[in-house]
Amino acid sequence: MQHQNKRKSFQKTDKMQFEKLDHIGIAVKDIEKSNELFALLTGKKAYKLEAVESENVMTSFFDGGNMKVELLQATDATSPIAKFIEKRGEGLHHIAFEVENIEEKMKDFEAKGFRLLNKTPKKGADNKLICFLHPKDTNGVLIELCQSIEISEQ
Numbered sequence: 001m002q003h004q005n006k007r008k009s010f011q012k013t014d015k016m017q018f019e020k021l022d023h024i025g026i027a028v029k030d031i032e033k034s035n036e037l038f039a040l041l042t043g044k045k046a047y048k049l050e051a052v053e054s055e056n057v058m059t060s061f062f063d064g065g066n067m068k069v070e071l072l073q074a075t076d077a078t079s080p081i082a083k084f085i086e087k088r089g090e091g092l093h094h095i096a097f098e099v100e101n102i103e104e105k106m107k108d109f110e111a112k113g114f115r116l117l118n119k120t121p122k123k124g125a126d127n128k129l130i131c132f133l134h135p136k137d138t139n140g141v142l143i144e145l146c147q148s149i150e151i152s153e154q
């Protein structure tokens, strides 16, 4: 594919791409059962349950100390989470990095030859704008860029 020839390596002069690891996303079949499991693992109940209509998922969030854990369950068969579980089973689905300006970062990554799964930021869970990088460009790991919506609207 063309994009692979276009890929440019990162330069030492590039500014830092990500602010910090914000959360990891785990695809689950039964979010109620998994909420109980993660309440046991983290010692705390989910602090947020949220349906994300753009992705056809139900999500829950746990405080994992220095980052969050997001559980995702498909709400119908067209959901990317349903397709993921069908192919690979339950498990680690994505890792999400906080960025300050998602549109700028999307342009940066695209200019470096990374494919974006969505061309404009979309509304994700937890009051964020999100964009995914194609996992084939990132060692098979789906990477989410996320920006808190409050920051973008100040």
Ligand code: ZN
Pocket: 023, 024, 025, 070, 094, 096, 144
């Ligand atoms: Zn996420």
